[in-house]
Amino acid sequence: MVSSMGLGVAQQQLLSYPNRSIVLPNSTSTVTRANRFDTYQNVTSSGTTTPEISFSLLSSIYNAALSGPAGSISTVNQPFFTCTSGNCTFPPFATLAVCSECFDVSDDVQSSCDANSLCSANFEGLKAQSWQQPDNNNINTILNQTYLPLENSTMLKGGVAGRSSPFSTLAYLQAKSETGNWPPTYHGTECALFWCVKTVNAKVSKGVYSEKVISTDTDITIESNGERRFSLANGTEVTSFVITPLAQESIQGSGGVTQHLSGWAKGSGYNRVFSSDLMQGFSTQANVTEVMSRVATAMTNRLRDFDGTTPPVNGTTLGKESFIRVRWAWLAFPVALWIFSLIFLLTVVVMSREGETKWGMRAWGANSLALMFHGLDEDARSRIREGEWEEMEDLSERLWVKLEKGSEGLKLRARRVEG
Structure with a gap:
């Protein structure tokens, strides 16, 4: 009787009603990828037409540089995807992409300060100046960045970028000096943007798209006509990824990425001035490497949306379904109680039959x-x-x-x- 008080608990724990994911056969899920980049704008000046970086691609660069805290990327920079249920998975797929590589070369920065608290730094032809006002407000060249010839950088030449014909190489000189911290600290960074092919795993969870890079291929071939090409083998199938000459010129030429990423930012305790909005975004973020990584990701996702000739990747749409789960371990208690009760009943029956002859008792x-x-x-x-x-x-x-x-x-x- 005492043990039977636990039957209610065992019965409640015996069954549960969780949800599980099921495949929705009549729903659609897709995500864009790129096998070809051939998007640019033609700009005519003084009778000459030159391909320049497209407005859409340039906007993604601005968005990445001005997107706020390090590591955060606006949803504008995500590739286009459809997922009707808000939960989808996609098979691994390869896409044309932009990669970035940066090196901290602060040891190469030459800096000095004179008796009048005027400090200056030099790095790869870049200069930064800093001095203190009597009220302890510092005036600095916060950031200076410009084109860096690949042959001038030992680290970039020896890195992945040097083997991948980068379309943009830049040198950065940063000065960090706040009130009470003097002399300022100078940092030198060298970065490159280059073409690559990324194999990724993508998914959508609760309406939020995310992907993980599985592998990166940087083995690019430059054809005699100026076309750049990757060839990725998957078993017996070989997929080509192409950057056309005009699209390459729009990225690498006089109206390309390097021109927009070059500039300076100056400031003091009173105000700040910038050579462009992009420099404002760069100067407000401490880690240039992270900003360049975001720029590369933003460009990748946008050029994936450009390629209308490559079909998107079809995924699996998942939904939720409730089902009954039996936890058989909780059945042990009522079964054991039933068995012991049966044994007790049979014992009483047997002993009652023997009672008259053995103890003088009758049932x-x-x-x-x-x-x-x-x-x-x-x-x-x-x-x-x-x-x-x-x-x-x-x-x-x-x-x-x-x-x-x-x-x-x-x-x-x-x-x-x-x-």
């Missing part, structure tokens, strides 16, 4: 005569022998009893015996 079952006769007076009980229920049954048909109150309290007393 009365549901018959209440024994209880009734036990409450009678001595005279009535003396008319039967102990344990003889046949005599008790016979006497009960001839015996009249009455419930009377006496010195011992309420008691059944025999009043008449017939026959």
Whole structure:
């Protein structure tokens, strides 16, 4: 009886009703990829038409540079995708991409300060100046960045970028000086942007798109006509990724990425001035490497949207379904209780059958005569022998009893015996 109090708990824990993901066969999920880049704008000046970087691609660069805290990328920089349920998975796929590589070369920065608290730094032809006002407000060239010839950089030449014909190489000189921190700290960084092919795993979870890079291929071939090409083998199938000559010129030429990423930012405790909005974005973020990585990601996702000739990747659309889960371990308690109860019942039956011969006891079952006769007076009980229920049954048909109150309290007393 005590153990049976746990049956309710066991029954509640036996069944649960969780949700699981199922494939929705009639739903659509896609994400863009690029096998070809051939997007640019033609700009005519002084009778000459020159391909320049497209407005859409340039906007993605601005968005990445001005997107706020390090590591955050606006959803504008995500590739186009469809996922009707908000939860989708995609098979691994390869796409044309932009990669970045940066090196910290602060040890190459030459800096000095004179007796008048005027400090200056030089790095790869870049200059930064800093000085203090009497009220401790520092005036600095916060950031200076410009084109860096690849042959001038040992680190970029020896890195992945040097083997991948980068379309943009830049040198950065940063000065960091806040009130109470003098002289300023100068940092030098060298970065490159170059073409690559990325193999990625993508998914959409609760409406949020994310992807993980599995591998990166940087083995590019430049054809005689200026076309740049990657060839990626998957078993017996070879996929080509192409950058056309005019599109390459728009990225690398006079109106390309390097021109827009070059400039300066100056400031003091009073105000700041910038050569462009992009320089404002760069100067407000401490880590140039992270900004360049965001720029590369933004360009990658945007050029994936440009390529209308490459079909998107089809994914699997997932939905939620409720089901019944049986936790069989919780069934052990009621089953064990049932088995022990059965054993107890059988034991009582067996021992009751042996009771008359072994202990002089008989099984009365549901018959209440024994209880009734036990409450009678001595005279009535003396008319039967102990344990003889046949005599008790016979006497009960001839015996009249009455419930009377006496010195011992309420008691059944025999009043008449017939026959």
